[in-house]
Amino acid sequence: MENIKLNITYLNNFIENNEISKLQDKINKANNHINKKTGKGNDFLGWADLPKNIDEELLQDIKTTAKNLIEKSEIIVVIGIGGSYLGAKAIIDALSNPFNSLNPQKGNPYIVYAGNSLSEDYHNDLLKTLDKYDYSVIVISKSGTTTEPAIAFRLIKQHIYKKYGQKEAISRIVAITDKERGALKTIANNDNFKTFIIPDDVGGRYSVLTPVGLIPIACAGFNIDELINGAKKCSLDYSDNADLKSNIIAQYAVIRNLLYNKGKKIEILASFNPKLTFFIEWWKQLYGESEGKENKGIFPAGLIFTTDLHSLGQYMQEGERTIFETIISIRNIKQSIIIPSDTDNIDGLNYLSGKNIDFVNKKAELGTIMAHVEGNVPNIKIELPNLNEYYLGQLIYFFERACALSGYLINVNPFDQPGVEAYKKNMFKLLKE
Ligand code: PA5
Numbered sequence: 001m002e003n004i005k006l007n008i009t010y011l012n013n014f015i016e017n018n019e020i021s022k023l024q025d026k027i028n029k030a031n032n033h034i035n036k037k038t039g040k041g042n043d044f045l046g047w048a049d050l051p052k053n054i055d056e057e058l059l060q061d062i063k064t065t066a067k068n069l070i071e072k073s074e075i076i077v078v079i080g081i082g083g084s085y086l087g088a089k090a091i092i093d094a095l096s097n098p099f100n101s102l103n104p105q106k107g108n109p110y111i112v113y114a115g116n117s118l119s120e121d122y123h124n125d126l127l128k129t130l131d132k133y134d135y136s137v138i139v140i141s142k143s144g145t146t147t148e149p150a151i152a153f154r155l156i157k158q159h160i161y162k163k164y165g166q167k168e169a170i171s172r173i174v175a176i177t178d179k180e181r182g183a184l185k186t187i188a189n190n191d192n193f194k195t196f197i198i199p200d201d202v203g204g205r206y207s208v209l210t211p212v213g214l215i216p217i218a219c220a221g222f223n224i225d226e227l228i229n230g231a232k233k234c235s236l237d238y239s240d241n242a243d244l245k246s247n248i249i250a251q252y253a254v255i256r257n258l259l260y261n262k263g264k265k266i267e268i269l270a271s272f273n274p275k276l277t278f279f280i281e282w283w284k285q286l287y288g289e290s291e292g293k294e295n296k297g298i299f300p301a302g303l304i305f306t307t308d309l310h311s312l313g314q315y316m317q318e319g320e321r322t323i324f325e326t327i328i329s330i331r332n333i334k335q336s337i338i339i340p341s342d343t344d345n346i347d348g349l350n351y352l353s354g355k356n357i358d359f360v361n362k363k364a365e366l367g368t369i370m371a372h373v374e375g376n377v378p379n380i381k382i383e384l385p386n387l388n389e390y391y392l393g394q395l396i397y398f399f400e401r402a403c404a405l406s407g408y409l410i411n412v413n414p415f416d417q418p419g420v421e422a423y424k425k426n427m428f429k430l431l432k433e
Helices: 017-021 024-035 056-072 086-095 098-102 120-132 147-164 166-171 183-191 211-219 224-238 248-261 274-291 313-318 357-374 389-409 418-432
Strands: 005-007 075-079 110-114 135-141 173-177 194-197 266-271 299-304 323-330 379-384
Touching (some): 005 248, 056 135, 056 194, 056 211, 056 224, 075 120, 075 147, 075 211, 086 211, 086 274, 120 147, 135 147, 135 211, 147 166, 147 183, 166 173, 173 183, 173 211, 194 211, 211 224, 224 389, 248 323, 248 379, 248 389, 266 274, 274 299, 274 323, 274 389, 313 357, 323 357, 357 379, 379 389
Parallel strands (some): 075 110, 135 173, 173 194, 266 299, 266 323
Antiparallel strands (some): 005 379
16 A cells, blocks of 8 residues: 655745755644644644544444444435534545435435535425435534534434334434533433444544544445544654655645745645545635634635636636645546547547546646646645545545644644634524514
């Protein structure tokens, strides 16, 4: 097995080597804040050692629970918002055949999501669909009081109790929440749901390697051991020191910081594989909530190429020069589709016949990087040998740790999100009027 790689060769025009090495002391300090728990938000560092200290009994319980739900469900509804669903959806979408949704079956259920918006339309469509399929529910909320998932769970709980009767319904519900606080914990206790705990020292957006992510991912049929093994490898290789010559996590954090200080205020995380759309959404939440505070922080945005090259590609190439780009590149694909030859060749594509689609995609990737670098958009490339659980596990840990380091480099608490309260305060006031 290899490690994921950070390719910074396209940064030559933008950053000098000595600019990176000058930040060695600063990044050492940030790394010590994580290892010695001396930085801001130090009671939320549980994610850092999660993959190393994973509890085997818990893993077994997760697998058994997932197996029970899989066997009796054509659909599994994951209720949660923000960090309580994005990590699971990121991994499930990255590894799934999206067309499986056309034929959900017991033993191979389709995972759907609820409570991540207040859209009546969406939840109405979902409830109508749940009339027709056998389903189970995983409800996730660390606080146990978040409005969006609470409303969705109230609706779906009523639906599932009516559909199956209380006893069977209870066997189809799993709650993931705080060990003692919150309404969800009280409901779970009262109705005797199977319950998993979110550790106190792991915040929502860093929780994908707790039951929050692992149970839905296991229910989708993916290998959670490999996901954890990947994360563990990355944590063992890159936690002890932050040597900028060899530590790719420290390098990424420092480079982002340097680019930010050179006026590159927006980072686009992009991929040429649409299966990573929600991985990018997970990353956006992780970085947006961790860094964006005290009027500071890189704005994290995401694009899927080549799709978005036909829309925002224009802006990337020639708009305001405040952007840098990080591309997640997958080296090998699982199966190849060869472009056939055509006797008439009216579309003029015969020069590509015999090549596979990914060959064209990789040329598009290289051509895009060259164009963007030329257009004054610095490029960082993260290379994964394959799109599988092991390398996604590495990537999760890579981004989580780099995010914490990045927050410490700009001297903010990477583990709180005070700004999220503002809309809630207004909403509750308006609701009570
Ligand atoms: O990262 C975070 O802490 C947030 O995005 C939360 O995950 C999100 O607000 C959901 O919170 P809860 O799990 O308490 O319902």
